[in-house]
Structure formats: structure tokens, C-alpha cells
Amino acid sequence: MATSSYPAPESPLRSVYRWADERLGLADLAAFAAHKRVPQHAHSFWYYWGGISLLFFVVQLLTGILLLVYYRPGKEAFESVRQITYDNDFGWLIRSAHSWSANLMVFALFVHLFSVLFMKAYRKPREFGWWSGLGLLSLVMLFGFSGYLLPMDQLAYFATKVGLQIPGMIPGISGMVEDLVRGGPQVGEATVQRFFALHVVILPLVFLPLLGFHLYLVQKHGNAVPPGEARKPAAERRTIPFFPNFLAQDLAMWLIALNVVTILATLFPWDLGKMADPLAPAPLGIHPEWYFMSQFQLLKVVGVIVPGFGGEIAGMGLFGAATLFLAAIPLIDPDSRFGRRAKIAAWGGALVMIGMIVLTVWGYAAL
Amino acid sequence: MNYPTWDVPLIGSVWVVGAIAIFHVMISHFAVGGGLYLALAERKAVREQRTDWLEVIRKHSKFFLILTGVFGAVSGVGIWFSIGLASPESTSALIHNFVFGWAMEWCFFLVEIATAGVYYYTWHRVDARTHQRLGWIYAISSYGTLVLINGILSFMLTPGDRWLAAAGTGTEPAYFWSAFFNPTFWPSLALRTLVCCSLAGVWALVTASRLEEHLGELKAEVIRWSVRWLIPSFFLMPLAVLWYWSEVPENSRHLIQAGVSTIGSGLFTQVTRATLVTAMTSATILAIAYFLAWRNPRDFHLGHAVAVVFLALAATGSTEHAREMIRKPFTIGQYMYSDGVRRLQVAELNRVGYTTASPWNHSLDVGQLMFRGQCLNCHTLDGYRSIRRLLNGRDRKGIANMLAILHDQPKTSPYKNFMPPLAGTPAEMDALANYLNHLANEQQAVAGVSRGATHP
Numbered sequence: 079m080a081t082s083s084y085p086a087p088e089s090p091l092r093s094v095y096r097w098a099d100e101r102l103g104l105a106d107l108a109a110f111a112a113h114k115r116v117p118q119h120a121h122s123f124w125y126y127w128g129g130i131s132l133l134f135f136v137v138q139l140l141t142g143i144l145l146l147v148y149y150r151p152g153k154e155a156f157e158s159v160r161q162i163t164y165d166n167d168f169g170w171l172i173r174s175a176h177s178w179s180a181n182l183m184v185f186a187l188f189v190h191l192f193s194v195l196f197m198k199a200y201r202k203p204r205e206f207g208w209w210s211g212l213g214l215l216s217l218v219m220l221f222g223f224s225g226y227l228l229p230m231d232q233l234a235y236f237a238t239k240v241g242l243q244i245p246g247m248i249p250g251i252s253g254m255v256e257d258l259v260r261g262g263p264q265v266g267e268a269t270v271q272r273f274f275a276l277h278v279v280i281l282p283l284v285f286l287p288l289l290g291f292h293l294y295l296v297q298k299h300g301n302a303v304p305p306g307e308a309r310k311p312a313a314e315r316r317t318i319p320f321f322p323n324f325l326a327q328d329l330a331m332w333l334i335a336l337n338v339v340t341i342l343a344t345l346f347p348w349d350l351g352k353m354a355d356p357l358a359p360a361p362l363g364i365h366p367e368w369y370f371m372s373q374f375q376l377l378k379v380v381g382v383i384v385p386g387f388g389g390e391i392a393g394m395g396l397f398g399a400a401t402l403f404l405a406a407i408p409l410i411d412p413d414s415r416f417g418r419r420a421k422i423a424a425w426g427g428a429l430v431m432i433g434m435i436v437l438t439v440w441g442y443a444a445l
Numbered sequence: 446m447n448y449p450t451w452d453v454p455l456i457g458s459v460w461v462v463g464a465i466a467i468f469h470v471m472i473s474h475f476a477v478g479g480g481l482y483l484a485l486a487e488r489k490a491v492r493e494q495r496t497d498w499l500e501v502i503r504k505h506s507k508f509f510l511i512l513t514g515v516f517g518a519v520s521g522v523g524i525w526f527s528i529g530l531a532s533p534e535s536t537s538a539l540i541h542n543f544v545f546g547w548a549m550e551w552c553f554f555l556v557e558i559a560t561a562g563v564y565y566y567t568w569h570r571v572d573a574r575t576h577q578r579l580g581w582i583y584a585i586s587s588y589g590t591l592v593l594i595n596g597i598l599s600f601m602l603t604p605g606d607r608w609l610a611a612a613g614t615g616t617e618p619a620y621f622w623s624a625f626f627n628p629t630f631w632p633s634l635a636l637r638t639l640v641c642c643s644l645a646g647v648w649a650l651v652t653a654s655r656l657e658e659h660l661g662e663l664k665a666e667v668i669r670w671s672v673r674w675l676i677p678s679f680f681l682m683p684l685a686v687l688w689y690w691s692e693v694p695e696n697s698r699h700l701i702q703a704g705v706s707t708i709g710s711g712l713f714t715q716v717t718r719a720t721l722v723t724a725m726t727s728a729t730i731l732a733i734a735y736f737l738a739w740r741n742p743r744d745f746h747l748g749h750a751v752a753v754v755f756l757a758l759a760a761t762g763s764t765e766h767a768r769e770m771i772r773k774p775f776t777i778g779q780y781m782y783s784d785g786v787r788r789l790q791v792a793e794l795n796r797v798g799y800t801t802a803s804p805w806n807h808s809l810d811v812g813q814l815m816f817r818g819q820c821l822n823c824h825t826l827d828g829y830r831s832i833r834r835l836l837n838g839r840d841r842k843g844i845a846n847m848l849a850i851l852h853d854q855p856k857t858s859p860y861k862n863f864m865p866p867l868a869g870t871p872a873e874m875d876a877l878a879n880y881l882n883h884l885a886n887e888q889q890a891v892a893g894v895s896r897g898a899t900h901p
Binding site for chain 1: 705706707708714718719721722725726729732733736737740741744749752756759
């Protein structure tokens, strides 16, 4: 017989939630999400690009794991990619999605980088967000470089060969590049094996914690408001709740991004060239991926102006200076009080961006 | 070769027809589904005495009238114009075989566009019942146009055994109804009806998303009611697709499986790829419809609605493309090839020659004439399905071998499923080989080393 000492029966879902909540503190999380708000203004669009980059990374992770199931580094590298592309069900789709999403991720990251720069979201207290972001971008480019070799077809082989000559020119480390990265005097099986280890173990091992750190900081400091917006009186500033409104918009962006990847991967699948043959003549117009094009072109141009060894040093020096400048931006312009320094940061950033675009276009035009 | 050929550089005549057709399909299916939407929405508004709804519907009917009456009608004429140029022989065959059908189509169409105008201009000028009747006349007549065109389009894929038995005897028109109610008629009608309903919902979202902010409650209602138009598709589309697929010739069904395992090249994989795009975009539309429109109707903006329209465009486009592809190498299944040659005619042409009787052979050499007549329909020189790229470094001898395979159609021919048999005498084939050799080897393009996206 039921007595009044029993509590009212709970729905099963509710009791599962309560069970988990008691142990994990879910209610705190829900309360936190309910309070978190995202600023809404004319430039809010740029807030989405970090999330879009993150989505592409998730796509990379998932498709990468699937590729790992069939990919075999070393001697059979080319053959295994051939099988993935031409024999395994939907292998071509997964591989194409991986390649397209990699390119789109780099693109989204550049957009994210420069939108953060121009919205001045690197200012105190967000310096570490900026630095960790730069670190993530560099790692992503390394992901790109190492991944490009893995199919071991003609183009991968020659692009990597040319790409490795650049660090190989720096005096002092050229021997190290040979031993450590290339695994011998020539790009070959050993290189693929090394790049594979780099691509699927070492880089993710560094990348994931850094990503966690970056996201933690974003979470801690919230979205930065651009200076123009911050000057407005509080009553005029609008915010929307993170949950569900901003998340719903984020979701919409992700859906669009996912569709873009799928449509590109299905309509323009990534083909596979001929098997790499070190003895074959290098194909004409060999060039790196588009996101290395500006550096490549910079070295070429400076090399023409300053011939010989000095040119290489000068080119690398310029590239290094631009990178250092980007990294130093939060130190140059830490605070909204510094009008002149804010200008240096903004104009310097614009110069870097325009320089990269011009060099990239120039690089393609000069092929 | 009875007709001159239409040479469109880069995209080929296929894509001129294709682009117009995709645009037209988006609008004409909306014209059908939207008619039903207007009729039912008006009925609901009148019954519930919602004047605010009526105002929204009136606005929507203006948008509807402009979109279907102008862009739908113009693109429809555009289709006739372009198919007449791209595939004169097939167009002629369709006209002759379905004279009665086209006449009916014309009647329905006339009633349709007349009532669309009358419907919009009589808002608040005639009594509510009459106005609703107009809506129903529109809905029914526009559905009639769909039923008719569906009969003819599905005929092109599966003409049916009875009609095929009569083909070439001169008695084809006697089999009008069996050609019309061909094996894929009903599943295809089911599919198109579902598409119409979905597009009615999709386009209604465009109107609803533009309602002003202070009409939040009304906006939410209209958006939710419009989203419901996507529900039938959600449940029934997979079934309709399976039904359709089961009626499609065995040969065409293989194409999907082939495209699953390889990017290979060309046709095989395109059907699969187009189907994947359809699946992905449709799923996204449903996700947006649920998460953004249904859950947060007040925050649903024009940008979202336009995104849905574009997704719907991608879905429709890829579906129509897949449908066209599975028909290859025919334009009329088992009867007429894409280059306008009838299957039963091939032996005759091999004997007397493909170009001999042509009135167009004064100025061009025979090889080029062969190319224009039998290849240009699907290939371009350097763009879509570029013949230069596809010849892929074959020398004169390799080209001749390939043409021999195209001509003889041995059982093992890999080309049989997507290219028509090459018709002509040995001398004509020789001339074609010379011409192709000239294209591929004498005007040598840079050997392709680019590994990147391949062309679809």
C-alpha cells in the first residue's frame, strides 16, 4: 500500500538527470550557460569564425580517424591512398572531405586571425588568447605541410622536396633538417614515416591541449567588444544569451560550413596523381599549397633583389619580422589609452594582411 | 545530321539547358505547391476570421505572382528555346509523339497563369467564397500542368515496352497513354508532388521572415504553419525515392553502386555524387527548419530563408542532374541517343554514312562534322567534359582504337553505358580520328600535373 512517506514519482529522464547532477554539478553548468551573454553589434558576424574553424577541426579529426583505418605509411603509402580513392566504399568522399576541410580550416583561421586583430580583441586581458591562437595556426600549417606528403604522388613528392629546401638553407640547422625531418638525403619512405608520426601523433598531442587552453581563455574572458562599440553607453549596447540564441546561430553557421565541405568534396573530389618517382623530371610550375604561397613568393622576390645567399637570409628575415610583429601586437597595443600605438598595431596588421594577399596572388600569377 | 549543331564553349550546350532547367524547376514546382499553399492558407484564415493572416497571404500571392508569372514563364520558354537548339531531334520526337499532351498542357497552363493574375487582383474586390474558388482553380490547373509534364519527362527515361515495340513503325501515337503512364510515371509524380509541397513551405518562409518585428506573434504562427509543409517530405520522400528507384532500369541502378566505391571518372560517379549532395542539402533544410524556424520562429530572418532557398536550389539541381545522368546514353530510353540518332537507325547510318546526306557539310571537313554531330552534345573542347583532357594523351592509333570500340560496342566496352554507339562508315571514322588527333596532339595543351579538384 502506498503511503504518503514516498516522494512523488519522478519521470525516468528526470531521475537520470538528478543522478548525474548530484555527481557532476550539471545544474551549475546550466545556470552558467543561461547567464552567459554575447555582444550583438554591427561586427558580430566575425565572432562566428572561431567556431567555424573549430568545426572544420572536428571534421578533420573524424575524417582523419577514418583515413587512418586504411592508410599505410612507408612503402605502401601511395598504394593505400589509391585504394582509399578508387576501391574502398566512400573512401574518395572521406579523403576529399579531409582535404577540402583542411584548406577551409586554414582559410577560416586566417579570417579569424585578422578579424580578432582588427576588432582589437588581443588587448588586455586577452593576450594569451592571441598567442595561443597564433600557436594553433602555426600547428595547423604544419598539419597541412605534413599531410600533403602522405599520398606520395608526384606533386606531393616534389612540393615537399622544394618545401624542405627552405629550412635546409638556414645555416646551422640544415643538417638537422636532413636527419630529423627528411630522414635522409632524399624525400622517401623514411620521410613519409616521419611525417605520418608528426601528422597523427605529435601534432595532435601538442594541438589538443593548446586548443583546450585557447577555448578555456575564450570562455573565461568572453567575447571582446570592439573599441567603437565599447565607447557606447551601456544602455545602447545589445547582447543576446549564449544559450540558446547564439548557439543556434552558431549551429546555423556550422550547418552552412558542413554543406560547403560536402558539396566541394562530392562535386570536386580530390584526385590522385601518378606515383612519386624521384627520377622523373620535376613537373613544371611546382608550388606549395596556397597558404604557403606568400612565404614562397616572398623568398623568390627577395632572392631576385638580393641575389645569392644574402637574399635567402633577407627573405627569411622579413618573414620572421612579420611573424614577430604579429606576435608582439598585444605588447605594442595593450590598452585603449594608447592612441598612437593602437594605430601602429592596426596599420601594421593591415600591412601584413595586404602583403600576404598580394604575394599570394602574385605567386599564382607568376607560376 | 538534319540540323546544325550548337557549339557553346566551356560549359557546353548541356549546361545551358541544365542551368535554365534547374532554375525553372525551382520555380515551376513552387508554382504548383504554392497554389495549394495559398488555397489552404486562405481557407484557414477565412475560417478562423484572421484578417492579419489574410494580409500576409495577399502579400505572399504578389510575390508568388511575380516569381512564377515572370521568372517561371520566361524560364519555361527558355527551356524550349535551348532544347530546340541543343537536341533538335529529341525535341521534335517529343513534340510529334505527344501532340495531344502538349495541347492539354497548353490549356492548363493558360488557365493557370490567367487565374494567378485574377487571384491577386481580386483580393478584397470579390467576396471571400469566390476568391477562394479562384485559388482552387489555380491550384488544380497548376497541378494539371505538373501531371502532364511528368508523364512526358518520365517517358523519356522509361518509355515502356508497348511503346518501344511500336517505335519506328509510324504507329507510335496510338500508344500515347501507355507512353504517358509509363513505368516511372507514378513514383515520379509522387516525388514531384512532395517537392512541390516542400518548395511551397520554403518560399513561404521567405515572405514570413520579412514580417516586421512588432508582428512577432503573427510571424511565429506563419513560420510554423509554413514549416509544416516540409513534414510530408520528411516522412515520405525516402519511400518515394525507393519506389522510383525500383522502377528505373537495372542498368541505371548499377550506377549508384559504382559511384560509392570510386571517384573513377565521369558518369558513374556523378549520379552518386549528385545524390549525396541532395541528401546532405535536404537534411540541412530539415535541420534549419526545425532548429531555427520551428524552435525560434521570431529570430528567423530573411538571411536564413534565403539560405534555405539556396539549399533547395542545390538539392533540386543535383536531383535533376542525377535524373538526367541515369538516362545516358539516351535522351529517350532505348529509342533515341543523346546525339539525336535513333537506335534503329544506326545500322543504316553505318552503311550509307552519317554525314553524307547532311545539308551542313559544305564548309566543314567530315571529321569535324562527325565530332559536332555525335560528340559535341556531351563534350566541349576545353571546358565541361573536355575532349582534349579526356583523350588523355592517346596518339592517333589510340584514338582510332577507342573510336572502334565506340563504333562496334563490344560487350566489354566500358563506354557503352554512357556514350552512344558511333555511327558512320570507316572513312568517316577515319576522318573523325584525324580531327581528334589534331585537337589532342597537334594543339597540345600542357600535360596535366595538377592534382587538385577534378572537374565533375
